[in-house]
Amino acid sequence: MQQILEKSHISSGELESILKAREEGKIDFLLVDVREDMEYNMGHIKGVDILKPTSTFQQWAQELFESTKDKYVIFTCRTGSRSGQVQQVFAQNGHNRTLNHIGGIMSYRGEVEK
Template sequence: MKQIDMNSPEFQAELEKTWQFVEKVDKQFGFVQNPDQEINEGVAMGLARNKLIYGKRYCPCFMVIGETPEERKKADNRICPCKPALEKEIPEDGVCHCGIFCTPEYAEKKKLEETAEEAAHQHSRGLTQEEAELLVDKEQLDGDELESLMEARELGMVTFTLVDVREPMEYQMGHIKGTDELWPTSQFYEWFEKIQGRKEERFILYCHTGSRSYQVQHVMKAQGFAHVGNLSYGIVSYPGEIVRGD
């Protein structure tokens, strides 16, 4: 697997081409970018990374299946802008799965929601021991639930390993504070072999929007891992603290 240095001239040049590609797609279909620039940056970097590794701008929110070009073509991996986004996700939801392409109406609504959220103050009494123990065993968690579990873990109510399954450059751009391990899906077979002796541990996985982590969760459970949760809508849905760097 080709290693990508996000600070290299090669990557920066490809990233610039990717932004030009994004602008071209927006103009062609009448889309706009997400009001949350961090989402756009993360997706653009993922597209640039995949272009350098695989030669195509595969959707960075899904695992790229296949070791050869022929296998990847046969696997019908999503290539941006992908057919599901153009035919279903954006017409129905106003935004593609990765979040970078939006309708103008969705973007405007999102801006209003963010303004309202900034003005609001949300308070929580915290979880009881019983609630924490029940919640930590859910297979699909939303951002608020994971934030509550992170607080409960700090108080010693529950134990779990929080795992980011994105790529190292995505992790450096921003990850959930308290993340314990990084398992890049591009190195899936390498790290999956190493965790075979940990099938009784409790894991919670996350990625950008929940797709890659859901796929990893599915494989782990099929292979006998007993307790694997997933942050359904990924790091973009997490309301808690996000930190940059290693």
């Protein structure tokens, strides 16, 4: 399970597995949705910890970066594009525990909430 978090990206199947493991207390990470409020309210992955819209990236990025330096952070969005950009910025600035959810919610087959 832990080896999944050692990569720079995660598939929907892997995300579903580690969300279940997190519920069981076997692994710890933060799942951040970077879509906009309207998209999030239409449906989001069950287990998302916080919503941080990319449109307000400049307002929240530094604080999230600083507060999660010692944590694994998985970014997700609709298709993996925006979350990939956010993950890349964090990685380029030295946060080596970030992952991009490849395919985003469009490829996710696990539980979704509205």
